[in-house]
Amino acid sequence: MVKRSKKIGTALLATTLALSLAACGSSSGGDQAKGGTSADGKSGEPAKLTHLTYWVSMHSAAAAQMKTYAEMGMYKELENITGVKVDFQHPPTDAAQAAEQFNLMMVSDKLPDVIETSWIGYPGGPEKAIQDNKIIKLNDLIDQYAPNLKKLLEEHPDWKKQVTTDDGSLYMFPFFRGGEKVRVFYGPAIRQDWLDKLGLQKPTTIDEWYTVLKAFKEKDPNGNGKADEIPLYFTKDDVGIDAPFLGAWGINYGFYQVDNQVKYGPIQPEYKEFLTTMNKWYKEGLLDKDFAAPNDKLFDAKMTGNQLGAAPTYNGGGIGKYANLMKDKDPTFNLVAAPYPVLNKGDKAIWGQKDFATNGIGAAISTSNPNPIETVKWLDYAYGEKGSLLFNYGKEGEAYKMENGKPVFLPEVLNPPSGVSLQQSFAKHNRSTWSAPFVLSDDFQMQYLALPNQREALEIWSQPTGERKMPLVTPTKDESSQYASIMTDINTYRDEMFLKFIMGAEPLDNFDKYVKKIEAMGIEDAIKIQQAALDRFNKR
Template identity: 25%
Template sequence: MFKRKNLAVLLGVTVCTTLIAACSSNGETGQSGESGKDAGSKKPGEVSISILDRGQVASDEGTYESNRVTKYINEKSGLHVKWVPILRTQSTQKLNTLIAAGEAPDLMWEFSRDYMSNLKDQGAIQPIDDYIEKYSTSYKAYLKAHPELKPYTMLDGKTYIATSARGIDAIANHAMWIRQDWLDKLGLKTPTTMDELMVVMRTFKEKDPDGNGKNDTLGAAFNFNYTGIIQAMYAAQGGLWYLENDKIVKGNFTDRYTDVLAVLKTMFDEGLVDKEYITDKNFQKERQLFVTGKAGVYFASWNIPSEYRELKQNVPEGKLVPLEPVSTKYGKFGLFQEPPANRLIVFNKNMKDPKAAIQLLDWLIDKNWFDVRFGQEGVHYKLVNGVPQAIDAEKNKKEIIYAPEYAVVDQYSPKPEDFPIMAAQDAISQEYAKVQGESLKVAMKNKFRRDLPFNPTFPELSETQTSFSPLSEEIETKVITGGAQYSPQWGLEQLRKEWKRLGGDNVDKLAQDWYQKNVKGK
């Protein structure tokens, strides 16, 4: 029997997903409500919901508002669902604008619990306990089966957020990669400490590992995860709070953060990374350096199918392997992993049909998330040992690569051994699928240090952080690029000084009170 709940999904062009023709055609929602159940006598329930626009819908597929996936959902769910595109890079700003104008959709979602707490404080959203109890069957049962999600759904003792559990591939996030062929050529061992990693990167820069006789290689390249990876290895993530002697403190105010700044400064000063990265805001040059074979370490994500493919096309002999996080004088910590809750969905306080909203969640979580995600059997995939294998990667890339976004709640979780089955059958795809499975194992091998299940949230913190963020970026850039006059120690002192100037002492006190009430006291 096909086990959908444990389905592994290959991200990228082979992870494609949408409508399954074999799905029931009677539009049953599997819920206790009547919306859409009797089209002859009742108007379908109506609900609007945000959707992140990542620019993946081809013009001949339609738009994020209307495409084969949205039409499928409306046809099979018995609901009339209106999708409101929100540009991914401006998601919270756009939602705030829509809320202020009274034009926000009934359901809104993002990944930040902090943001949802702010919406609650603003009175923009409403608790949903009663709706779940009155209207839900499948989602209510799902929550009972996943008690680990409860802390992420509650605000001030009430349920404000609907969500589903992340699969293991969605919990894994940041990762490092290394050119094994360069290590072998230069007689180097895989680094296991930060000191060893720095030595390896210096050797990659100085010893001409690509053999072209030019001084044109770098120790590392990276995407936007670069600083977060360094921070995680020192357990000093700037966006998280840590528990230090029964007090909580922001990661970029810990003594360990001096070491983070020191590593970033050393890599810049010694030219182990391209010094123009400071102005390379979209990291396209960094990506190009890596895929053309000019960097030995890649600070990025655990799943990099396009970069891997381009590297192999440009440097066929290149052998790229996942690299475990290295230890520091503080010990060994895993790289960033997401919390167990996936998309966080909230209900607009002004929504007209909460019953339809619950019915949509019930319909998706029951089993239809799979139909939305994977496409039509025989068209987009075939089943191999109960796992959907892509038939035509290019077809899927065009027709359904955007589809997973619409499964706002789901129940899939991948298995590394399924990736080769799911991948396209060309040589590079099959080679990468095996490496991908290993990368997922490496990404989850070491536990990421997350002292609190979620960050403190209260208005004073949000306001202070908004003012502090540009100042901290300026200070850290000075430390990294400014030479000897701006030491890491100076940088940490300046960060603490600016936080204090902006009222940080009061914020820290309120954060400690929040911790005592919401975490320690639980």
């Protein structure tokens, strides 16, 4: 839940693993593993798993304090329990460099044993990764050797639908958000102390936002006698994440659906209205002049430097983070959630951030793995009762203690020293504030959202209907290359023109030319591919 990194955790599991990994799995679905089948499929003693290579991007909250996930309390304890030493392979934290490394890795003959990523983004989707002989199909292995995940999928057929390919393949141990409370974690935030100082109400419509932002610009709410306030910060990436502000016009920055009919937001007439509004705000100095070049450290400096009035942000990695960073520096600092804006007072917001049960991230077993059965058992531990505690919280006694049958984080974890974010504090012990192959629990979330402002944010940001959001569909092998070819060019052009229209480098009178160019680039073919994928998803 860091400002620009929409990766958040997972965890809700239910089994014990008292033996080493060689024996961690049970066909009965109980807690104890009883031995099983060797990796070559013959009956007898199971192969002893002692070592795994595991490729996964490292979250910034962890990277700030460790070189590898192997140093995290959760994984150190998992090694003690299972006897399996994990050699984590982390790509650079820069997203573009990580993507490049992933692509290079996937053309190699020798892959890591486990690869954790967003498989929805694999060219052709996860089914293509199976057909390419990069990862293994897991249906039979999960059925025989992963009783915890098997039970979970049987109990939640809607979850299973989201992690199954159109051809019926299971391909990963997924990250799941177990309940409604852990699926909403992002939205518009505003300085309530600035509103109070200027006698203003929290804005709900685009027009009310304009009034508030003008006041932030002109009436010195930070009280330093300088016109240094930045009323609003948002970037192209923010617009792309469930459409704060843009969603007021009923569209988003990509594909959406209305009554199962796919549409593309950036060519709709409403998109021109949004751009016109943002161009006006930019001209009047209401948008941060640096919005075209996002920079996390600069954003932090502006927020903690008492310059920034409002921004879309995360609940833990935003509202909670800055409350902790500012609690000693400025006790009056009060960043709170604002509703997703609408056009007309009283309208119900359609667009807002709310994840599905899964976000497409999960751990797949590569075809290079010599011990797939034992790796399945190792991964399944996370979905059992003891594994759930470990993945959600960390090691008992170091990160949490049991009170009245429930895990409760220790005070030193929940109250880190000033200058250390709560997310960083948790990252020493677990991956629950971003993602991992486990089930994130509501109980964890309600401890993570320790502040009243955070719990209020959960309520406020849960209001939009989300009715137009596309599910996590995937193109077929044949559609994939055509779709990628079309959308790579369109996305580049769309992003370029987004900036030019708002900053005034391109007149809005040229919007129709822009739409015609996107049409000429093949958007209708891309819409047809998305429509076919949606139709297949609905038939899963």
